[in-house]
Amino acid sequence: MPPGVPHWVLGTSNCLCVGRHFYAKSTIRQSVISIVQSFILGSALTNDENIEARSLLFRLLVFWALRIDKSDVNGGFFSSCKL
Amino acid sequence: MSSEVEFFDILYLGTFVTLSRAFDCRFYGGKKLPPTLVSEMNHALGHFDGLLLTFASRFIILLGGQPVRLSYVVDRLLGEFAAASVVFARSVGDLYPNGTVGIGVDLTPDVFAASVEGCLQESRRNAFHYYSRCLDGSHSHFLWTGPIPQIVPRSARSLAVVSLGTFGELLDYPGELIYPVDLELGPSSPVVAAQSEKRRLPENAGGSIGNAKKQKPAS
Numbered sequence: 650m651p652p653g654v655p656h657w658v659l660g661t662s663n664c665l666c667v668g669r670h671f672y673a674k675s676t677i678r679q680s681v682i683s684i685v686q687s688f689i690l691g692s693a694l695t696n697d698e699n700i701e702a703r704s705l706l707f708r709l710l711v712f713w714a715l716r717i718d719k720s721d722v723n724g725g726f727f728s729s730c731k732l
Numbered sequence: 733m734s735s736e737v738e739f740f741d742i743l744y745l746g747t748f749v750t751l752s753r754a755f756d757c758r759f760y761g762g763k764k765l766p767p768t769l770v771s772e773m774n775h776a777l778g779h780f781d782g783l784l785l786t787f788a789s790r791f792i793i794l795l796g797g798q799p800v801r802l803s804y805v806v807d808r809l810l811g812e813f814a815a816a817s818v819v820f821a822r823s824v825g826d827l828y829p830n831g832t833v834g835i836g837v838d839l840t841p842d843v844f845a846a847s848v849e850g851c852l853q854e855s856r857r858n859a860f861h862y863y864s865r866c867l868d869g870s871h872s873h874f875l876w877t878g879p880i881p882q883i884v885p886r887s888a889r890s891l892a893v894v895s896l897g898t899f900g901e902l903l904d905y906p907g908e909l910i911y912p913v914d915l916e917l918g919p920s921s922p923v924v925a926a927q928s929e930k931r932r933l934p935e936n937a938g939g940s941i942g943n944a945k946k947q948k949p950a951s
Contacts, residue, residue, distance in 0.1 A: 677741050681748035682874045688755045689821045689833045689844070703756060704769075707776035710745050714779035717786055 651676050653683040672705060681706070736880055739787075743806060746780040747813050749773065750855045754817070754847040757837040777855065792890055792901065794882040799894045799901045807859035808910050809876055814852055814859070815866030816874045818845045862910035878908060 650656060658666050672680050687695050752773060753759045758766070788802045795805075818841070825831045825841040832838040852860050884890050894900065904911050 674741060678744040678875070681744050684748070685755050685817050685874070686820065688757075689817070689824050691834050693828075698757065700756065700758065703752060704772060706745065706752075707749060707772050710742075710749055710776045710783075711779045713742060713745075714783040714786075717783060 652679040653686075670699060670702060672702075672709060677709075736883065739881065739883055740809075740876060742783060742787075743809050744813075746777075746783070746806075747810050749776050749780060750810060751814055751817070751848060751851045754844060754851055757834060759847070760834070760837045760839060760843070790886055792884045792886050792894060794884060795905050796879045796907055797882075798905065798907075800905045801901050801903050803858070804903065804905055804910065805878075805881065807856060808862060808878060808905075808908070810852070810856055811859040811862035811910065812866055812871055812877060813874055814848050814863050815871040818848055818867060819870050819872050821845070858911065861912050865910075878905070 658668075660666070687698070748755075757763075758769065784802060784806060792799050793802060793805060794800075821833050821839075821844045822841040824833050830838075832840055833844060849860070849863075852863055
């Protein structure tokens, strides 16, 4: 499911739900816009702020910056950077 | 990074990191911050600046067929993104009964706007003027609203074509000016400014600027 898609979890009986989030390069712009909108809308939209995951975005930017220095001058940055 | 999609992927992430303090409840209300949070954020911002420098040294951006500086695209996207978030917060604040927004913290839209503006002033002050204009116009688009950029590898041949058709890379895109126009300084293009300076020089008695600086006042 891409970022920015409203969703909910429906349990037909008492249960524990386990899920994971991840950031994909192909949807990074939707991810950051969704984070902003989720932050502003607050508890009306989401029950989990995932605040610790922000560090992943910082590290992703650092990774891209480090990686591009090693790429060729004609581009091919992401093509050589399999995410 | 040579494609428009990859280019904007990096810009969106960099824009978010630039403004991320405003979108983080830990930075409000005088809370104690995790020790590595700020350093990690600043580290990422430093790499973003380095990445922009690397990009500018390798590629030329064409908007509507005209070469523009990378800083124009960065400042415009940042201004629009920041304004859209503040406009969104104000519209949400109007809907909520207590007028506050935010997750993990109750914020008034004005406090949120002040935080966004603080990030802009601290990181990219040049984008602030355009942000204010977008805010006045209730800009609501997070996504880039300009023409699709063409990204050309920087080479002797591409530079020759660029300098042949225009005055070089423009600081501001004529189709949508984002920087304040200083009427006393005239056009914002540095190349245009340099050429007009050259035309004035022969009128000076000393010839070059260097000679003029060496002249001592008559005693």
